[in-house]
Amino acid sequence: MEALTIIGSVSIIVSGFTIAIGCIGPSLAEGKAVATALTAIAQQPDASNTITRTLFVGLAMIESVAIYALVVSMILIFANPFWNFAITQAQAAVR
Amino acid sequence: MELSPDEVVYWTFGYAKLNKTIVTTWFIIFFLSFFSWLVTRKMTNGIEISRWQNFLEIVVGGIRDQIGNIGIKEPEKYIGFIGTLFLFIATSNIATIFPWYDAPTGSLSTTIGLAFMVFCAVPFYGIAQKGIFPYLKSYIQPTVIMLPFNIITEVSRTFALAIRLFGNIMSGSIILAILLSIVPLLFPIIMTVLGLLTGIIQAFIFAVLSTVYIAAAVQNKEKVKSN
Numbered sequence: 001m002e003a004l005t006i007i008g009s010v011s012i013i014v015s016g017f018t019i020a021i022g023c024i025g026p027s028l029a030e031g032k033a034v035a036t037a038l039t040a041i042a043q044q045p046d047a048s049n050t051i052t053r054t055l056f057v058g059l060a061m062i063e064s065v066a067i068y069a070l071v072v073s074m075i076l077i078f079a080n081p082f083w084n085f086a087i088t089q090a091q092a093a094v095r
Numbered sequence: 096m097e098l099s100p101d102e103v104v105y106w107t108f109g110y111a112k113l114n115k116t117i118v119t120t121w122f123i124i125f126f127l128s129f130f131s132w133l134v135t136r137k138m139t140n141g142i143e144i145s146r147w148q149n150f151l152e153i154v155v156g157g158i159r160d161q162i163g164n165i166g167i168k169e170p171e172k173y174i175g176f177i178g179t180l181f182l183f184i185a186t187s188n189i190a191t192i193f194p195w196y197d198a199p200t201g202s203l204s205t206t207i208g209l210a211f212m213v214f215c216a217v218p219f220y221g222i223a224q225k226g227i228f229p230y231l232k233s234y235i236q237p238t239v240i241m242l243p244f245n246i247i248t249e250v251s252r253t254f255a256l257a258i259r260l261f262g263n264i265m266s267g268s269i270i271l272a273i274l275l276s277i278v279p280l281l282f283p284i285i286m287t288v289l290g291l292l293t294g295i296i297q298a299f300i301f302a303v304l305s306t307v308y309i310a311a312a313v314q315n316k317e318k319v320k321s322n
Contacts, residue, residue: 057303060263060296064255067262074269 004086011080015073022069029062099265100197101204116202123187123199154182158302165306166314173309176216180209181302188264188294191287198294201264203257210257213305214249221312230312256304263297264290 037055041048100115107113134147144152158178162170187198199205221230234245267290274283 056296057300060293060300061259064259064262067266068258070266071258071262074265 004083004090007080007083007086011076011083015076018069018073018076022072023066026062026066029065030059033058033062099202100199101202103197115197116199116205119187119190119197120199120205123183123190127182127186161303162306165303165310167306167310173220173306176212177302177306177309180212180305181298184209184260184298184301185295188298189291191268191290191294197268198264200260200294200297201268203261206257206261209260209301210253213256213308214253216305217249217308217312220309224313233312252304252308256301260297260301263293267293 033055037051040051044051100119103115105113105115105118131151134145134151137145138148155174155178158181159170159174162173162177167173184200187200190196191198200209218230221233224230225233235242236245267286271283271286271290274286
C-alpha cells in the first residue's frame with residue numbers, strides 16, 4: 001500500500017504542476033498574438049478578414065502546446081500506467 | 096469519466112471489439128459517401144445545377160483554392176487525400192451537436208491513424224513527383240549530419256499532428272463533462288459552440304499542415320531558388 005500512496009500523491013501533484021507550468025508559455029504567447037492582431041486590425045481594417053483567419057489558425061497552433069500539457073496531466077490522473085501496474089501487483093500479492 | 100469513446104464497447108468477439116469510435120467512424124464514412132453519391136448521381140455541367148451540386152462545388156472549389164494558396168502547383172492531384180481528411184475531421188467534429196454522439200477524433204487511435212496516413216503519404220507523393228533517389232537525397236539535404244534529425248522530424252511531427260487533434264477534441268468533451276456537473280444550465284451550450292469552432296479550426300489546421308508537409312516533399316529545387 002505504501003507504493004500506491006506514493007504513486008497516487010506524486011501523480012496528482014505532478015499533474016497539477018504540469019498544467020500550471022505548461023500553461024504559462026502558451027498564455028503569454030496567445031496574449032501577444034491577440035494584441036498584435038488587434039494592433040494590425042486597428043491599423044488596417046480592410047485586411048481584418050485575412051488577419052482574423054490567420055490569427056485563429058495561429059492561436060490554435062499555440063494552444064496545442066497547452067493541450068499537450070493537458071494531455072499529459074490527464075494521462076497522469078486518469079490513465080496512469082504505473083498506477084495500473086501497482087494495482088495489479090497489489091492484487092497479485094493479496095492472492 | 097471516460098477519456099475517449101474507445102471505452103464504450105458494444106460488442107466483443109474474442110480479441111475484436113466493436114467500440115463507439117468504430118461505430119461513429121463508420122457512420123461518418125457512410126454519411127459522407129452516401130451524401131456525395133446522392134448529389135453526384137445527377138451531376139450536370141449545364142447552366143442549371145441543383146442546389147446540392149452547387150454546395151459541393153463550393154466545398155471542392157474552396158478546398159482546391161486553399162491547397163493552391165499554400166504553394167502546390169497542381170492541387171487536383173492532392174485534393175482527393177487532403178480534402179478527404181478535412182471533410183472527415185470537420186464532419187466528425189460538427190456532428191457533436193447530436194446527442195449521444197462522441198467525436199471519433201476524440202480517440203487517440205483515430206487521430207494516430209489519420210496522422211499515419213499523412214506520414215505514409217508524404218514519401219509516396221514525394222517519390223511519385225521526384226523519383227526515389229532525388230527524394231531520398233532530400234533527407235541528407237544540407238549535410239549528411241542532418242540525416243537523423245530529418246528522420247526525427249518526420250516522426251515527431253506525425254505525433255504532434257495526432258496529439259494536437261486528439262487533445263483539442265478530448266479537452267473539449269472533458270471540459271463539457273466537468274461543466275455539466277458544476278453548472279448544468281445553459282453554460283455547457285456556450286462551451287459546445289466554442290467546441291464546434293475549435294473542431295472546424297482543428298480540421299483546417301490538420302489539412303493545412305498535411306498540405307505543407309506534402310508541399311515540402313514535392314517541391315522542386317528550382318522553385319525554391321526562384322522564391
